[in-house]
Amino acid sequence: MAGLELLSDQGYRLDGRKxxxxxxxxxxxxxxxQADGSxxxxxxNTKELAVVYGPHEYSMATFSTAERKRRPHGDRKSSEMSLHLKQTFEAAVLTxxxxxxxxxxxVKILQEDGGNYSACVNAATLALVDAGIPMRDYVCACTAAFVEDTPLADLCHVEESGGGTSLSLALLPRSxxxxxxxxxxxxxxxxxxxxxxxxxTACKGLSKVLDSVVSQHLKEFSVLTRD
Incomplete structure (x- = not known):
């Protein structure tokens, strides 16, 4: 990314954001x-699809059996993502x-442009709400990184690839x-x-966005049930 200015002298990023x-x-x-929630x-430009099944009676997961299928080479990244999502929602769902x-x-990543984990969390939160799964709060996730001395929030792929230290945070905003x-x-x-x-701050802003999505969905659902 040498020579690429991620932040202009006026304080604007490549996509025009502050x-x-x-x-x-x-x-x-x-x-x-077909799912209980989705x-x-x-x-x-990061696009995600999340689906939720359950709660249902516990059964042994296929990956814990002796007949485990061999994972394809290079699948470590998706395994880490799965573990992170599990840890994230164990902190939020009233298990x-x-x-x-x-x-x-x-969660299926349909298109990548940075912040994949964050978008997965935000999509999965909406799917859990859709499934009626009680949670302590929305879980909202976002990334942040420094460009020189300026912290940037919600990174796109180019910014993630800029070479600086980036941070991913999943937050329960109310608490x-x-x-x-x-x-x-x-x-x-x-x-x-x-x-x-x-x-x-970015996560708290995202919580307002997710809340508006849920509110709009409930309005549409109430109209459908009335009709």
């Missing part, structure tokens, strides 16, 4: 009739309401509890608070 400005988010719920989400049950969340925090490189602790603040 440093703290989120990418445009568009989302729909109940897009997959959602489609676009966060900038104590469903003893000896399981909830399956599947401020962190469901997951991940960094891809070392960062001096003097800069951590600034980057965390940028990510947390």
């Amino acid at each position: 440093a703290s400005e989120l990418r445009k988010v568009q989302a729909r719920m109940s897009v997959f009739a 959602a489609y989400l676009e966060q900038g 104590e309401l469903y003893p000896r049950s399981q909830i399956d969340i599947y 401020g509890n962190i469901a997951l925090l991940q960094m891809d490189a070392h960062l001096h602790q003097d800069h951590l608070d600034t980057l965390m603040e940028a990510a947390m």
Whole structure:
């Protein structure tokens, strides 16, 4: 990325956003009739589909049996993503309401342009709401990174590839509890608070967006049931 100016002298990014400005988010719920809950989400040019099945009676997962299929080479990244999503939603879903049950969340990345984990979390949150799964709060996720001394929020692919340290945060906005925090490189602790603040502010902004999607969905659903 040498020679590429990620932030102009006027403080604008390559896509015209200001440093703290989120990418445009568009989302729909109940897009997959065969699932208990589903959602489609676009966060900038990153596009995700999330579906939820359950809660249903617990069964042994196929990957834990002796007849486990060999994973294709290079699948470590998706395995890490699955683990991170599991950790994230275990912090948010009221699992104590469903003893000896399981909830399956599947997320498909349809188009990548940065912030894949964050968009997966945001789509899965909407799918869980659609499925009627009780949670402590929405889980909202966003990325942040420094360009020189300026923290940028909600990174696109070009910004993620810029060489700086990026941070991914999943937040329960009302309580401020962190469901997951991940960094891809070392960062001096003097800069951590600034980057965390940028990510947390972005997550709180995303919670308002997700809340408006849910509200609009409920309005449309009430009209359909009335008719």
